[in-house]
Amino acid sequence: MQTHLSAQDDDMWYIITDRPMKIMKANTAVAVTEGIPQMIEKPRSEWTTEDKNKAKLENVARDFLYKNLDKNMFSKIKSCTTTKDIWEKLTQLYENNDQTNENKIMVAIQKFNIMKMKPGETMTEFDERFNNIIIELNALGKIYSNREVALKVMRALPRAWDIKTIAMRKI
The missing domain is CATH 1.10.1200 (Non-ribosomal Peptide Synthetase Peptidyl Carrier Protein; Chain A)
Known part of the structure; x- marks a missing residue:
């Protein structure tokens, strides 16, 4: 049986392992170079419902990690500011040395x-x-x-x- 991750699961994993998700859009003020548009951060006023849901994933991912830690481990990561920071700290603490x-x-x-x-x-x-x-x-x-x-x-x-x-x- 093969399991497939949804796009939202992929996005959440990206947030945990890489960095908080930024909502981006193509910069129409700059010419397309080599067929690839330059990307800029999208203003909140232009966010779609899908954009808002993606932006919430950082909080959802952080909440997921918090709820799955005991008090002792939580005290070690509570100063982390992003889910990526939490993930790196947990990885460091749980290395299989x-x-x-x-x-x-x-x-x-x-x-x-x-x-x-x-x-x-x-x-x-x-x-x-x-x-x-x-x-x-x-x-x-x-x-x-x-x-x-x-x-x-x-x-x-x-x-x-x-x-x-x-x-x-x-x-």
């Missing part, structure tokens, strides 16, 4: 191993921090079984939770 990947896995495993509930931290806050580490590990290809995760959570809880964790272990 074996040594870099091994280091990232080691650091994430260490975070997992030393994970403890902080004094005064709510279960919701702890759960969010813990899940971020699990998501990071999964993204790096390190998958823990549900049993390993559950045991780690029980070991990460403070002594005040001992009675509850003992009861959970017996289930």
Whole structure:
């Protein structure tokens, strides 16, 4: 089965990998050279509905990328001004360099191993921090079984939770 991208998909990919789309038109004030008209940016007052939709693609592409990033990764790209900048930063962060990947896995495993509930931290806050580490590990290809995760959570809880964790272990 062959998949075909629509013109809009092609335009969005262009925006992500190359640069924001500029709406252009032929410059009628200049003679055509070698059969190719000189192009100039089209004033907004002359934009068609199709032009307006193309111009919106930068925001659509940026929104798509934002919605598919976790909080940690979003914080690393939030200062980027164009989708191309975001794409380049993500590419840089996710390069498949074996040594870099091994280091990232080691650091994430260490975070997992030393994970403890902080004094005064709510279960919701702890759960969010813990899940971020699990998501990071999964993204790096390190998958823990549900049993390993559950045991780690029980070991990460403070002594005040001992009675509850003992009861959970017996289930």
